[in-house]
Amino acid sequence: MKTFYSFLKKYNQEHLLAFYDELSDEQKKSLIEQIESIDFEEFSSLTKFFFGEECGAKANLENLKPAPYFALPENNGDKNLWAKMYSLGEDALRRGELAAFVVAGGQGTRLGLDAPKGTFKVSPIKEKSLFQIFAEKILRAERKYNVSIPWLVMTSEINHAQTVEFFEKNNFFGLKKENVIFFKQGKMPCCDTLGKIILEEKGNIAFAPDGHGGSLKAICKSNALAELKKRGIKYLSYFQVDNPLINIVDCAFLGFHINANSDLSSKMIPKRDALEKVGLFCKVDDKIKVFEYSDLPKNFQEQRDSNGNLIYVAGSVAIHVFSVDFIEQFAGSSATLKMPFHRADKKIPFVDVSGNKIKPELANGVKFETFVFDALEFAKNPVIIEASRLEEFAPVKNATGEDSPQTCKDAQIKQWATWLKEAGSNIASSPSYDIEISPLFASNKKDFLENFSSIKNSLDITKSFYLE
Numbered sequence: 001m002k003t004f005y006s007f008l009k010k011y012n013q014e015h016l017l018a019f020y021d022e023l024s025d026e027q028k029k030s031l032i033e034q035i036e037s038i039d040f041e042e043f044s045s046l047t048k049f050f051f052g053e054e055c056g057a058k059a060n061l062e063n064l065k066p067a068p069y070f071a072l073p074e075n076n077g078d079k080n081l082w083a084k085m086y087s088l089g090e091d092a093l094r095r096g097e098l099a100a101f102v103v104a105g106g107q108g109t110r111l112g113l114d115a116p117k118g119t120f121k122v123s124p125i126k127e128k129s130l131f132q133i134f135a136e137k138i139l140r141a142e143r144k145y146n147v148s149i150p151w152l153v154m155t156s157e158i159n160h161a162q163t164v165e166f167f168e169k170n171n172f173f174g175l176k177k178e179n180v181i182f183f184k185q186g187k188m189p190c191c192d193t194l195g196k197i198i199l200e201e202k203g204n205i206a207f208a209p210d211g212h213g214g215s216l217k218a219i220c221k222s223n224a225l226a227e228l229k230k231r232g233i234k235y236l237s238y239f240q241v242d243n244p245l246i247n248i249v250d251c252a253f254l255g256f257h258i259n260a261n262s263d264l265s266s267k268m269i270p271k272r273d274a275l276e277k278v279g280l281f282c283k284v285d286d287k288i289k290v291f292e293y294s295d296l297p298k299n300f301q302e303q304r305d306s307n308g309n310l311i312y313v314a315g316s317v318a319i320h321v322f323s324v325d326f327i328e329q330f331a332g333s334s335a336t337l338k339m340p341f342h343r344a345d346k347k348i349p350f351v352d353v354s355g356n357k358i359k360p361e362l363a364n365g366v367k368f369e370t371f372v373f374d375a376l377e378f379a380k381n382p383v384i385i386e387a388s389r390l391e392e393f394a395p396v397k398n399a400t401g402e403d404s405p406q407t408c409k410d411a412q413i414k415q416w417a418t419w420l421k422e423a424g425s426n427i428a429s430s431p432s433y434d435i436e437i438s439p440l441f442a443s444n445k446k447d448f449l450e451n452f453s454s455i456k457n458s459l460d461i462t463k464s465f466y467l468e
Helices: 002-010 025-036 040-050 079-094 130-145 160-169 212-221 224-230 251-259 324-330 372-378 405-422 445-452
Strands: 064-066 098-103 151-155 180-184 187-189 199-201 207-209 235-240 264-270 279-284 287-291 314-323 342-346 365-369 383-386 435-437 465-467
Touching (some): 079 130, 098 212, 130 151, 130 160, 151 160, 151 212, 160 180, 180 212, 180 224, 187 365, 207 365, 212 372, 224 324, 235 251, 235 324, 251 264, 264 372, 314 324, 314 372, 405 445
Parallel strands (some): 098 151, 098 235
Antiparallel strands (some): 064 279, 187 207, 235 314, 279 314, 342 365
């Protein structure tokens, strides 16, 4: 233990053993395991950066330009190009080269749910969970293209067991068990503003998830990536757990990615207004980056061209395609790339020098996290394509108000009503009754329009209905 103490003292973290002698043998073992899980060299570098002279450095806005993107055909994009990209992506899908990947480490606390967020029920009639909707979209594509699509589900320490249990209880929603691959998100120790790691209890270190950017390292550490490579997977469709409108298997998106020989491709959705709180795709010195809205001055966000259109319009909504070989560069013995960390000041419970538990009323500590979009800076040939808010983005984040279960439900109904109207039905764009179209019938608009004609005349659309 003396050697261990000396090791911690080297990094000015010997206080982690302050209550060691008071712990049970089991607690001592746990604390040592927690300490051994920390990369102290990495952590020391972080604290030197964030609490040193460079701390608080502002984003470099010199040479800032809006990022280029491929506009949708309905917004003057090249219709023939999109058709060609769709065909290219469809061919790769048929070859079994695509897997899905959802970041699902959060709890539904803000929604009043004491369970993994992916178990939250969002569909209007059948009250399907987010996980079920995603599973059925993948299953629909598997059936349509006669192909196997593995699904990576990244959990966290706090919800892993519940997530796996939920899938098992629901028989994986029709997917093959071996095709659903669970793994845990990484974590980082929290520290105070002097860089001292916080003990939340006498025998427990305060840890926090390392952010969605940590998913790239976690895929490799868990051997999930190795498993995908064995199966011949070349591309990952990345999305977050709160958005039921996500088009998981998007052939056009995949085609754009493949055509550019890209490491990482992204979807943008035009901002609703100048000050919408979303990150923005920008270009700085030939590098594509996402700037958080809080990092861009108001005058940048409100800039307009001669036609009155917003210049910085490309909102980042966490929808990406990754090449598997690119992800491999972020972890393992051959890792050559490292995601930058970001600082977040938080209220973190702790034990004081006397061992008393303190629940602070103000931010007293720091959590470090990485953002997956920062990988764009390292990516070869990054591609950005436009997506429709109506078709692809209605997150459920808050209990009420914006991005709530109600706005998410309304968006789903509006999407399906728009599909029906475009298919020739006389339904209003926003009906006053509930409708629901199962992903098992159609997982996106193109799929729906191709599939709907055969049942069009037999469908009663004058009242609430469910279509599967």
